[in-house]
Every structure is written in structure tokens, then in C-alpha cells.
Amino acid sequence: MIAALFHNHLSMLVLSTILLILAPAEAQGNVTVGRSLYADDRNLTWRSGNREFGFGFHPIPGKKDKFLLAIRYAQIPERTIVWYANRDNPETDRGSAVEFIESGYLVLRDPKGRELWRSRSVTDGSHVSHAAMLDTGNFVIVSRNSTNIWESFKDPTDTILPNQELDVGGSLSSISAERNYSKGKYQLRFDGGSLALNQIDMFTGKPYEGYSNLGTGSHLVFNESGSIHIGNSNGSLVALAQIQSPELYYYRATLDFYGVFTLYSYQKTPGGGESWSVFKAWPTDICSTFLDSASQLGIRFGIGPCGYNSICEPNEWRPNCTCPAGFSFLDEKNQYGGCKQDYPNNPEDCSPDGSTIGEDRFEFKSISFTNFPFSDYGIFVPATELECKQSCLRDCSCAVAIFPTSKKDGNATCFKKQLPLFNGVRNRGTLDSTVLVKVLKPDASRKKPETPNQSNDNRDRLVLILGVLLGTSAVFNFFSLAAIALIFFCLFRKRLQYLNGLPSRRDLETNRQFFTYKDLEHATNWFKEEIGRGAFGTVYKGESPSSYGDLVAVKKLDKFAQDGEREFKTEVKVIGQTHHKNLVRLIGYCDEAEHRLLVYEFMENGLLSSFLFGFIRPSWQQRLQIASGIAKGPHVLA
Numbered sequence: 224m225i226a227a228l229f230h231n232h233l234s235m236l237v238l239s240t241i242l243l244i245l246a247p248a249e250a251q252g253n254v255t256v257g258r259s260l261y262a263d264d265r266n267l268t269w270r271s272g273n274r275e276f277g278f279g280f281h282p283i284p285g286k287k288d289k290f291l292l293a294i295r296y297a298q299i300p301e302r303t304i305v306w307y308a309n310r311d312n313p314e315t316d317r318g319s320a321v322e323f324i325e326s327g328y329l330v331l332r333d334p335k336g337r338e339l340w341r342s343r344s345v346t347d348g349s350h351v352s353h354a355a356m357l358d359t360g361n362f363v364i365v366s367r368n369s370t371n372i373w374e375s376f377k378d379p380t381d382t383i384l385p386n387q388e389l390d391v392g393g394s395l396s397s398i399s400a401e402r403n404y405s406k407g408k409y410q411l412r413f414d415g416g417s418l419a420l421n422q423i424d425m426f427t428g429k430p431y432e433g434y435s436n437l438g439t440g441s442h443l444v445f446n447e448s449g450s451i452h453i454g455n456s457n458g459s460l461v462a463l464a465q466i467q468s469p470e471l472y473y474y475r476a477t478l479d480f481y482g483v484f485t486l487y488s489y490q491k492t493p494g495g496g497e498s499w500s501v502f503k504a505w506p507t508d509i510c511s512t513f514l515d516s517a518s519q520l521g522i523r524f525g526i527g528p529c530g531y532n533s534i535c536e537p538n539e540w541r542p543n544c545t546c547p548a549g550f551s552f553l554d555e556k557n558q559y560g561g562c563k564q565d566y567p568n569n570p571e572d573c574s575p576d577g578s579t580i581g582e583d584r585f586e587f588k589s590i591s592f593t594n595f596p597f598s599d600y601g602i603f604v605p606a607t608e609l610e611c612k613q614s615c616l617r618d619c620s621c622a623v624a625i626f627p628t629s630k631k632d633g634n635a636t637c638f639k640k641q642l643p644l645f646n647g648v649r650n651r652g653t654l655d656s657t658v659l660v661k662v663l664k665p666d667a668s669r670k671k672p673e674t675p676n677q678s679n680d681n682r683d684r685l686v687l688i689l690g691v692l693l694g695t696s697a698v699f700n701f702f703s704l705a706a707i708a709l710i711f712f713c714l715f716r717k718r719l720q721y722l723n724g725l726p727s728r729r730d731l732e733t734n735r736q737f738f739t740y741k742d743l744e745h746a747t748n749w750f751k752e753e754i755g756r757g758a759f760g761t762v763y764k765g766e767s768p769s770s771y772g773d774l775v776a777v778k779k780l781d782k783f784a785q786d787g788e789r790e791f792k793t794e795v796k797v798i799g800q801t802h803h804k805n806l807v808r809l810i811g812y813c814d815e816a817e818h819r820l821l822v823y824e825f826m827e828n829g830l831l832s833s834f835l836f837g838f839i840r841p842s843w844q845q846r847l848q849i850a851s852g853i854a855k856g857p858h859v860l861a
């Protein structure tokens with residue numbers, strides 16, 4: 224009795240142990256019509272007879288509640304996927320389901336039952352027998368007369384396995400990043416009678432010119448005895464590789480997300496612990512593939528495996544992507560996504576003639592054995608390294624200068640490059656050029672160095688002078704400022720372009736021109752034409768006493784006679800340094816004896832008051848613009 228009970232318990236134990244072992248997988252064998260799998264924590268899969276492959280939902284590592292309907296190796300710990308459904312949008316939510324429906328399709332539905340994908344079976348619906356996960360890793364839907372009406376091998380994603388073929392019209396597409404199963408930018412396909420690797424245009428999906436040609440033919444074969452070759456209809460073939468001991472190793476050939484078609488092997492040792500090793504890779508050096516074929520043929524094939532502004536260095540078969548000095552990864556978690564400038568090129572660094580403003584704020588960081596074969600816009604020879612550097616430093620557009628390492632003092636060629644840089648390559652063995660990257664010195668400010676630091680002192684002075692200049696009542700202030708500023712929105716656009724285009728360095732030297740009282744008497748024809756009058760003085764029209772050309776407005780300050788020389792000059796300096804589109808530029812001044820005069824550019828449109836209250840009255844909208852324009856003027860330093 225006790226023995227029987229014990230025996231019963233034992234068998235229960237044995238049974239539950241067996242169930243536990245089998246739990247993640249459904250029994251292998253045929254999948255009958257009407258069966259389903261769900262994206263949940265049970266991880267149920269339809270397994271192959273040899274238990275090496277499993278078809279089902281696989282949780283995506285690092286992504287909560289996201290699953291992939293996929294075929295993967297079932298016996299090895301390293302999650303390796305050889306096929307997945309719905310290549311354009313493969314990630315599905317928890318609760319999604321796949322069903323093998325009566326009409327002979329596999330149908331993937333989201334948790335709300337909406338159809339996401341179905342196998343493109345060729346079937347009339349009445350002759351379906353069953354589906355099966357085969358020992359080869361091929362999932363098939365079989366008709367009653369034993370023909371395959373759908374195979375995962377005929378709808379490949381990024382991998383082909385032994386016994387699989389890729390025909391003309393078929394293609395492999397890479398995933399977009401490690402563990403990101405969205406469609407990536409690489410393709411392996413037959414193009415014009417040869418098997419080629421290419422990048423695709425990410426916006427249209429159209430293929431670029433191939434960057435690596437594996438051989439001519441019409442189908443890629445990975446046959447039972449382990450030969451990988453490109454076959455042709457007339458029987459000729461291009462051998463690519465021959466694997467060894469297929470009974471001891473798993474083999475797969477995958478188009479990796481960095482553009483290398485790689486044949487991997489994995490030893491089938493019980494217990495695992497191994498990892499995939501590379502048996503062969505095409506191309507062997509992805510970085511210089513883009514470089515070599517491009518420079519020989521003059522064709523560009525895409526931006527390469529590292530993205531814009533980055534440097535690709537081969538690390539065995541894989542690219543190692545780094546950013547040049549002064550650049551960092553666009554996405555710091557993704558070294559293959561390109562780099563951006565730490566301090567982006569600033570239009571303020573450039574003067575209208577294209578020279579760099581404040582060139583001493585920049586320096587060069589050199590990177591040896593490196594080249595950016597494209598993006599040159601200026602090449603000169605002979606050049607010394609110093610000339611090459613100076614030219615790039617002074618040229619605002621220049622981001623990088625390239626100079627041959629071996630000809631430092633001689634007859635070398637200087638290449639100047641602009642952004643974005645692409646197809647950057649570093650190779651200690653083959654490249655003889657040094658890249659000089661123009662970077663902002665660590666302690667340099669982004670501001671123009673010629674713009675003096677506006678101390679609080681100076682700001683206060685400006686506020687003070689404006690306050691004094693503006694006199695008393697608000698309405699009076701309004702017109703006083705108007706007289707100084709002569710602001711007219713009809714000229715704003717022109718003025719804006721002009722002032723923005725001018726580097727302040729040059730302005731500063733010339734702005735504070737000194738004029739004698741006699742000069743200004745002549746210029747204004749003895750203060751003949753009065754164009755305005757304010758609380759602090761009178762404005763006269765005049766001709767420029769210097770080579771500034773055209774007309775000037777000369778303001779004669781009467782109430783400023785008492786102020787000290789030093790004070791007045793400081794004020795002039797502050798106003799002279801003030802640039803704002805809504806303030807008229809100060810050209811010069813006169814402080815001779817008791818005379819205090821300021822010389823401004825003349826604005827053709829006359830006084831604001833005559834505009835405001837003239838024949839054609841401005842709209843309220845325009846008045847508002849004028850008022851806010853005036854208000855913005857003094858704020859320029861605040």
C-alpha cells in the first residue's frame with residue numbers, strides 16, 4: 224500500500240519533471256490546421272524533429288512586451304534568429320497571435336485581432352495538409368499532394384542556412400542595429416547578373432549602386448554538403464566557401480547590420496557555452512570597400528557603415544566606428560549612426576568674404592593614417608603642411624584639411640574638405656594621409672572675440688545715456704528715440720542683411736571716427752537742413768565728411784556740453800559697439816571744445832513722426848511693429 228502510494232508519487236514527480244522540461248516547447252511534429260501560438264511568457268514554439276529549430280514568438284531582449292515571430296536555434300543559449308515574419312515591421316506586442324488557418328496561411332494578428340502579416344502561400348485553399356518546422360530550419364506549409372505551398376526558406380530575411388537557395392529576385396536585408404529588427408540599410412541581391420551588396424536609400428528603399436560584388440550568376444546556393452556558391456543557368460559556378468563537418472557545427476550566413484555578409488559557425492557541444500565564430504566574410508574590409516571601389520570608379524555607394532562625419536577602422540571583418548576630435552556620436556548608444564560637431568559651425572564665425580572670424584580660436588587635431596576620400600572642395604599643389612593648415616584655418620567653410628604624412632616639407636597636395644564628411648577611413652597599413660580637423664580651442668568662447676565683453680558697467684552707462692538722451696515725457700521720449708534711431712520698417716530688410724553681414728571687428732575700428740567741428744559744419748552746410756529736434760539736441764542732414772559716401776544725420780547735442788570728455792567718449796564707444804537692426808549705426812562723433820556731435824547713417828525715409836502722422840497713416844499693425852522695434856533697440860545689451 225505504502226509502496227504503491229510511493230510509486231504513485233514517484234511517477235507523478237517523473238511526469239511533472241518531464242512536463243517541466245518540455246514546457247517551453249510544444250511537442251514536435253506536424254502542425255495541424257487551426258493551431259495557434261501566442262506572444263506571452265510561455266514561450267511555446269513549434270519545434271523541428273531534431274529539436275534544433277523552434278518557430279514561435281521570441282521576446283526581444285531589452286524591449287518590454289515586444290516579441291518577434293521568428294525561427295531560432297532552440298538548443299543554443301545565444302539567442303540567434305534565422306528568420307522572422309513581417310520584415311517591414313516585425314516587432315509585435317504581447318498578446319499577438321499567429322494562427323495556421325484552414326485556407327493554408329499563417330496569419331499574424333495583433334492583440335486586438337487586426338491582421339499584421341500573412342504568409343504569401345500559393346494555394347487554392349482546399350488542398351492543405353499540414354505545416355511543419357523541418358530539421359533544416361525551414362518552416363513549410365505542405366499540400367495534400369506533398370508539395371510545399373510556402374517555405375520560410377523562400378522568404379528569407381537576413382540569413383541563409385545550409386540547404387537554402389537565393390534566387391534572382393530574392394534578397395537578404397539586414398536588420399537596422401544590434402537587436403533592432405527594423406529593416407536596415409544593407410541588401411544582398413542579384414543585380415544585372417551578379418550577386419552584390421548594396422546600401423539602400425532609406426527614404427524610398429531603392430538600392431544604391433553595389434559596393435561589393437561577390438560574383439556573376441543567377442542563384443546563391445548553400446547546399447547540403449556545405450558548398451556556398453553562385454550558380455548559373457549554364458552550369459558554371461563561382462565558389463564562395465566550403466564548410467567543414469556540418470554534423471559538428473551549425474552554420475549560417477547572415478547579412479549583418481554593418482553591411483558584411485558573414486558565414487558563421489557554432490560548435491554543437493551539449494551544454495553550449497560557445498559563441499558564433501566567423502568562418503568567412505564578404506567583404507573582408509568593409510571600410511576600404513567603400514573607399515576603394517569608389518575612388519577607382521568615381522561612383523559613390525552610400526555613406527558607408529559608420530554614417531556621416533565618422534571614421535571607419537576595420538577590426539578584423541567588422542567596422543569600428545569613431546568620431547574625429549571635436550565630434551561625438553549622434554546617438555551615443557549607436558556607434559554606427561554617425562557623428563555631429565560638438566560646436567556646430569556658426570554663421571557668426573564667417574565674414575561675408577568667407578574668411579573665419581577669430582581664426583586664433585581654432586586649432587587642429589591630427590589623426591594619422593586617415594582619409595575622407597570625398598567632400599573635397601579645394602585642392603592645391605604644391606603645398607607645405609603650414610600652408611595647408613593656414614588655408615583651412617582662414618577658410619570658414621573648411622572643416623578638415625588632409626595632407627600626405629610622408630611629404631611634410633615637400634611638394635604635397637593639400638585637400639580641403641567641408642561638412643558633412645563621409646566615408647572616413649582609418650587604416651594603419653595602407654593610408655598615408657593625416658587628417659587635420661579644425662576644432663574650437665577648449666577655452667575659446669563661441670562669441671566673436673572682437674566683441675568686447677559688455678560689462679555691467681558699460682550696460683549701466685548705456686542705460687544711463689539713453690535715459691538722459693530720452694529726456695522727460697513718454698511721448699517725447701518716443702520721438703526722441705525715433706530721431707536717433709530713424710527706424711523705418713520699409714528699410715528693415717535691407718538694413719538687416721547689411722548689418723548681419725558685417726563683421727563687427729571691422730566696424731569697431733571705423734565706427735568711432737573722429738570728426739572736427741569744421742568737418743561737420745561743411746558736411747551739413749553750416750547746419751542748414753534741420754531734419755529733427757529732440758530733448759537733447761537737433762538733427763541735421765549732411766553729406767558724409769569721410770568716404771562713407773552718401774548722406775549722414777548729424778546730431779548736435781546742446782545739453783551735453785557740461786559732461787566730461789571721458790564720459791562722452793565712453794558713451795560714444797558703447798553706442799558705437801551697439802549693433803541692432805532697429806538702431807541706426809553710429810559712424811563717428813565730434814568732441815571739440817564745447818561741441819558734442821554724433822554722426823549717424825542717414826535713413827532716406829525721414830522722421831518717424833512724419834511717417835506716423837503724415838499723409839498716409841500707417842495701420843495699427845504697422846504702428847505696433849514700430850513701437851516694438853523701438854522697444855527692442857535699447858534691449859540689445861540688456
Ligand SMILES: *[C@@H]1O[C@H](CO)[C@@H](O)[C@H](O)[C@H]1NC(C)=O
Nearest residue numbers: 251252253254272352353355
Ligand atoms: C506529418 O503529416 C504527413 C501527412 O499527413 C505525414 O505523412 C507525416 O508522417 C507526419 N509527420 C509527423 C512527424 O507526424
Ligand SMILES: *[C@@H]1O[C@H](CO)[C@@H](O)[C@H](O)[C@H]1NC(C)=O
Nearest residue numbers: 246247263264265266267282
Ligand atoms: C520565456 O522567456 C523569457 C525571456 O527569455 C523568460 O524570462 C521566461 O522565463 C520564459 N518562460 C518560460 C515559461 O520558459
Ligand SMILES: *[C@@H]1O[C@H](CO)[C@@H](O)[C@H](O)[C@H]1NC(C)=O
Nearest residue numbers: 346347350366367368369370
Ligand atoms: C499539388 O497541388 C498543387 C496545388 O495545391 C498543384 O499546383 C500541383 O500541381 C500538385 N502537384 C502534384 C504533383 O500533383
Ligand SMILES: *[C@@H]1O[C@H](CO)[C@@H](O)[C@H](O)[C@H]1NC(C)=O
Nearest residue numbers: 399400402403404405406407
Ligand atoms: C530601430 O531602427 C529604426 C530604423 O533605423 C529606427 O527608426 C528606430 O528608432 C530604432 N529603434 C530603436 C529602439 O533604436
Ligand SMILES: *[C@@H]1O[C@H](CO)[C@@H](O)[C@H](O)[C@H]1NC(C)=O
Nearest residue numbers: 446447448449450451452460
Ligand atoms: C554541393 O555543391 C558542390 C559544388 O558545386 C558539389 O560538388 C556537391 O556535389 C554539391 N552537393 C550536393 C549534395 O548537391
Ligand SMILES: *[C@@H]1O[C@H](CO)[C@@H](O)[C@H](O)[C@H]1NC(C)=O
Nearest residue numbers: 439440455456457458459460
Ligand atoms: C556560361 O558559362 C561560361 C563558363 O563555362 C561563362 O563564361 C559564361 O559567362 C556563362 N554564360 C552566361 C550567359 O552566364
Ligand SMILES: *[C@@H]1O[C@H](CO)[C@@H](O)[C@H](O)[C@H]1NC(C)=O
Nearest residue numbers: 536537538542543544545649
Ligand atoms: C576602436 O577604435 C578605437 C580608436 O582607435 C579603439 O580605442 C578601440 O579599442 C577600437 N575598438 C575595437 C573593438 O577595436
Ligand SMILES: *[C@@H]1O[C@H](CO)[C@@H](O)[C@H](O)[C@H]1NC(C)=O
Nearest residue numbers: 604605606630632633634635
Ligand atoms: C613638385 O611638383 C611639380 C609639379 O608636379 C614638379 O614639376 C616638381 O618637380 C616637383 N618638385 C619636387 C621637389 O618634387
Ligand SMILES: *[C@@H]1O[C@H](CO)[C@@H](O)[C@H](O)[C@H]1NC(C)=O
Nearest residue numbers: 668672675676677678679680
Ligand atoms: C564676460 O562677462 C561675464 C558676465 O559679466 C563674465 O562672467 C565673464 O567672465 C566675462 N568674460 C571675460 C572674458 O571678461
